[in-house]
Amino acid sequence: MGDEEIKAIEQSAPRVRWLARIVLLWATLILFRLVQLQVVRHNDFRHLAQQQQEHIIEVRPPRGAILDRNGQRLAMSLPVESIYVNPLLIPNIDVAADLMAPILNLDRSRLDADLHECVQKHRGFLWIKRKAPEEEADRLRNLHVDWIQFVTESRRFYPYGTLAAHVVGSVDSDGKGLGGVERKLNDVLGGKPGKLLVTEDVRQRGFESEQYGAPAQPGHDVHLTIDARIQYIAEEMLRDTVVAHHCHTGSAVVMDPRTGKILALASYPPYDPNQPVRNEFERKARFNQAVSVPFEPGSVFKVVTLSAALETTNLRPESIIPTGHGAMTFFGRVVHDSHNGPAAMSMEDVLVHSSNIGAINIGIRVGKEHLYEYIHRFGFGQRTGISLPGESPGLVFKPEHWRPSSIASVPMGHELLVTTLQLARACAVIANGGYLVKPQLLEDAPVQSKQILRPQTVMTMRHMMEQVVLRGTGRNARLIGYSAAGKTGTAQIVDLQTHHYTHFYNASFMGFSPVANPSLVVAVTANGAAGTSGFGAEVSAPVFKEVMTASLRFLEVPRDLPDDALPVPDDGKNETNDLAIADLSDPTLLVPPEEAAGDSDGDQQGIFVPAANQVSGPQAPNFIGMTARAVAELSAQTGIPVESIGTGLVRQQYPLPGAVLPAGERVRLRFAR
Amino acid sequence: MATLAPLFDRFMVSRSVAEAPARLREQMDEFLVRAVPNEDVFLFTKAIDNTLVVRESDPAARSACWRMIASSAAAVAVVVGLLAPSLYGLLAGYRLEALKQEEQRLETMRSALELQEARLLSPARLQALAKMQRYVDPAPGSVVYLEGKPGHQVARAGRPHVNP
Numbered sequence: 001m002g003d004e005e006i007k008a009i010e011q012s013a014p015r016v017r018w019l020a021r022i023v024l025l026w027a028t029l030i031l032f033r034l035v036q037l038q039v040v041r042h043n044d045f046r047h048l049a050q051q052q053q054e055h056i057i058e059v060r061p062p063r064g065a066i067l068d069r070n071g072q073r074l075a076m077s078l079p080v081e082s083i084y085v086n087p088l089l090i091p092n093i094d095v096a097a098d099l100m101a102p103i104l105n106l107d108r109s110r111l112d113a114d115l116h117e118c119v120q121k122h123r124g125f126l127w128i129k130r131k132a133p134e135e136e137a138d139r140l141r142n143l144h145v146d147w148i149q150f151v152t153e154s155r156r157f158y159p160y161g162t163l164a165a166h167v168v169g170s171v172d173s174d175g176k177g178l179g180g181v182e183r184k185l186n187d188v189l190g191g192k193p194g195k196l197l198v199t200e201d202v203r204q205r206g207f208e209s210e211q212y213g214a215p216a217q218p219g220h221d222v223h224l225t226i227d228a229r230i231q232y233i234a235e236e237m238l239r240d241t242v243v244a245h246h247c248h249t250g251s252a253v254v255m256d257p258r259t260g261k262i263l264a265l266a267s268y269p270p271y272d273p274n275q276p277v278r279n280e281f282e283r284k285a286r287f288n289q290a291v292s293v294p295f296e297p298g299s300v301f302k303v304v305t306l307s308a309a310l311e312t313t314n315l316r317p318e319s320i321i322p323t324g325h326g327a328m329t330f331f332g333r334v335v336h337d338s339h340n341g342p343a344a345m346s347m348e349d350v351l352v353h354s355s356n357i358g359a360i361n362i363g364i365r366v367g368k369e370h371l372y373e374y375i376h377r378f379g380f381g382q383r384t385g386i387s388l389p390g391e392s393p394g395l396v397f398k399p400e401h402w403r404p405s406s407i408a409s410v411p412m413g414h415e416l417l418v419t420t421l422q423l424a425r426a427c428a429v430i431a432n433g434g435y436l437v438k439p440q441l442l443e444d445a446p447v448q449s450k451q452i453l454r455p456q457t458v459m460t461m462r463h464m465m466e467q468v469v470l471r472g473t474g475r476n477a478r479l480i481g482y483s484a485a486g487k488t489g490t491a492q493i494v495d496l497q498t499h500h501y502t503h504f505y506n507a508s509f510m511g512f513s514p515v516a517n518p519s520l521v522v523a524v525t526a527n528g529a530a531g532t533s534g535f536g537a538e539v540s541a542p543v544f545k546e547v548m549t550a551s552l553r554f555l556e557v558p559r560d561l562p563d564d565a566l567p568v569p570d571d572g573k574n575e576t577n578d579l580a581i582a583d584l585s586d587p588t589l590l591v592p593p594e595e596a597a598g599d600s601d602g603d604q605q606g607i608f609v610p611a612a613n614q615v616s617g618p619q620a621p622n623f624i625g626m627t628a629r630a631v632a633e634l635s636a637q638t639g640i641p642v643e644s645i646g647t648g649l650v651r652q653q654y655p656l657p658g659a660v661l662p663a664g665e666r667v668r669l670r671f672a673r
Numbered sequence: 674m675a676t677l678a679p680l681f682d683r684f685m686v687s688r689s690v691a692e693a694p695a696r697l698r699e700q701m702d703e704f705l706v707r708a709v710p711n712e713d714v715f716l717f718t719k720a721i722d723n724t725l726v727v728r729e730s731d732p733a734a735r736s737a738c739w740r741m742i743a744s745s746a747a748a749v750a751v752v753v754g755l756l757a758p759s760l761y762g763l764l765a766g767y768r769l770e771a772l773k774q775e776e777q778r779l780e781t782m783r784s785a786l787e788l789q790e791a792r793l794l795s796p797a798r799l800q801a802l803a804k805m806q807r808y809v810d811p812a813p814g815s816v817v818y819l820e821g822k823p824g825h826q827v828a829r830a831g832r833p834h835v836n837p
Contacts (some may be wrong), residue, residue, distance in 0.1 A: 072794065076784065077784070079777075159795060160795045199766075229796055550810070553811070
């Protein structure tokens with residue numbers, strides 16, 4: 001090493017020392033700052049870091065599915081995206097509206113107005129679209145705009161649409177049950193939400209998550225006793241019948257009489273639970289006619305009267321009951337039966353031919369105390385306890401509130417209100433050996449029953465009800481391959497506003513099959529039928545036949561009759577008139593709707609009306625004796641359409657003059673010279 | 674703007690070396706456009722002949738080297754041992770969260786398929802298909818199970834039913 005180099009190094013040594021001092025000072029400052037950040041302000045920065053990295057998210061458990069007895073899904077939930085924005089962060093409201101409206105199929109002007117309103121009111125949150133379809137959410141997400149946010153929610157789907165909608169119910173936008181099982185079992189289906197603590201990195205990717213508080217509990221699946229195949233048949237047949245006979249509403253119940261399990265519960269008009277309610281008609285369509293809307297049953301109620309007679313009097317099926325050729329004086333008034341008959345007939349024939357005067361005489365023999373007791377035993381006037389909201393108990397007056405003529409009205413099904421479900425349960429008593437069972441909609445529910453009739457009474461009633469189908473008013477309910485028993489019923493509908501009975505009927509049929517070992521009970525009611533083709537035998541019995549036949553086939557019930565032979569020869573008579581006499585009944589006894597209404601916790605609160613109250617509209621003018629020209633002029637003046645047959649003068653008209661016409665109903669006129 | 678090299682020259686290189694470029698610049702054509710300033714400094718190549726240099730064995734240096742290697746390896750092992758579990762935990766966390774999301778996605782897909790299946794199996798649709806194919810409901814009791822017991826999938830229709 002030369003001198004010059006040594007000299008140079010010596011000259012640079014102070015500079016190196018200065019550099020070392022500067023580096024040391026720099027390191028000291030860094031150390032001081034580190035101590036300040038990591039020790040002194042440790043808690044502050046840890047809190048800030050937690051705020052930035054850790055998020056508590058609410059975990060909404062999936063709502064349980066609703067399945068039928070075969071595992072078919074009637075209702076299920078899927079996660080979907082809901083979209084919201086912070087309007088205060090949107091740089092240009094108009095552009096944002098232009099951007100989002102076409103993608104989400106929204107009204108651009110309305111969206112623009114909502115966004116502007118939020119900005120004016122300094123609101124930082126606005127739902128743009130709840131539960132949007134996946135493709136719409138994906139298109140919006142691909143815009144990569146930071147002021148559009150997404151949150152995962154659950155959407156309820158009903159894959160079968162209107163099928164069993166009145167049983168399954170629906171949910172609101174927050175997933176809360178609105179009706180049917182969805183409402184009744186909301187807590188079971190909904191589960192309990194929980195919270196999750198999620199730790200995320202700088203790219204907001206979660207790398208750790210743990211429970212925060214109580215864990216989320218998913219909703220339980222609910223298995224119903226409903227059979228989708230039978231339900232479909234019941235709804236189809238009911239719809240066809242209601243439409244064909246111009247009825248207002250209808251309902252049908254298919255039930256296993258031994259267990260009380262409901263295999264089908266149909267209500268008309270139907271509704272689609274996938275769609276929200278848009279108008280009053282759709283709101284009313286959600287009423288469960290079978291459970292929530294009571295009506296006067298008419299002659300089907302004679303089953304109760306005769307059962308009480310067999311148990312409390314010495315009357316037997318062969319006992320002779322006076323029927324007075326279809327006319328008899330009760331309480332100072334001459335009562336005419338709806339059809340002529342002999343002076344007397346056996347008690348069996350009273351049921352077979354649905355003699356009203358015979359039923360009145362039997363009811364008088366039973367007495368109001370015993371009759372009321374058996375009405376109560378059959379479960380009328382009480383809720384059945386089915387797992388549906390808004391069930392109506394119907395209406396049965398206590399004996400002390402009966403009027404003197406009530407003992408003539410009640411035995412044939414007037415002055416009381418029942419539901420189709422109650423009729424099915426009452427029929428099940430005859431079918432299952434005398435036990436009143438609780439109707440069940442849940443597959444795993446225990447059977448609850450109590451004996452209310454003696455076995456001898458049940459066997460006698462079965463035989464008499466079979467005769468109704470074989471040779472009485474219920475011939476339209478005969479099955480091929482199976483024996484059947486049942487009872488028809490037709491009751492005039494009362495107009496609660498005018499307190500008069502109208503010429504519209506509640507047409508009912510309840511029955512069971514096979515007779516020896518009943519497997520199924522079917523009860524059908526159509527409200528608002530009219531004319532001689534509107535009796536229960538014409539309207540409801542064919543529905544029973546179709547539904548029962550299909551149901552027995554689905555359930556593979558062995559036949560008890562040969563295919564190609566009827567059990568008794570058909571005498572050619574088609575006796576269908578089973579209209580219960582309304583002459584002795586007091587329509588003013590029927591209570592205002594709210595008193596016969598279902599549970600106040602039902603979604604149908606305030607709309608439970610007896611079927612009778614649903615009749616309203618213009619009254620039919622009197623066309624009798626008019627010429628075709630006069631008929632045309634009167635029709636044009638009143639706006640009531642007519643349907644004319646024949647020529648000459650009007651000799652017959654239907655509906656009769658003064659009858660209330662439902663919407664769309666036309667008056668049929670028969671002209672003759 | 675001064676770069677690090679001139680600063681290095683100014684403080685660390687001997688003055689004689691620093692003056693060398695001046696001499697060289699005097700020999701250059703001062704009108705020549707120069708590609709890089711101070712190229713005589715930055716592009717200067719000094720030929721060094723190391724052929725005569727002999728490496729002398731130093732046992733102390735060798736042991737010091739091995740000690741350095743060993744201590745470094747130990748330090749690395751300790752650091753890796755301390756950091757590896759948390760690193761694996763972090764990676765596992767990412768994997769776990771990804772699997773959870775995948776599970777969620779598959780659950781959603783399964784639900785969507787179940788919904789589609791339910792729609793395809795709806796009685797109304799099956800009825801429409803049956804009508805299209807002109808199928809008819811079998812009469813009561815006309816379905817004969819080949820295995821002789823209900824519930825078996827194989828069945829055939831019995832003789833056609835004739836209404837009386």
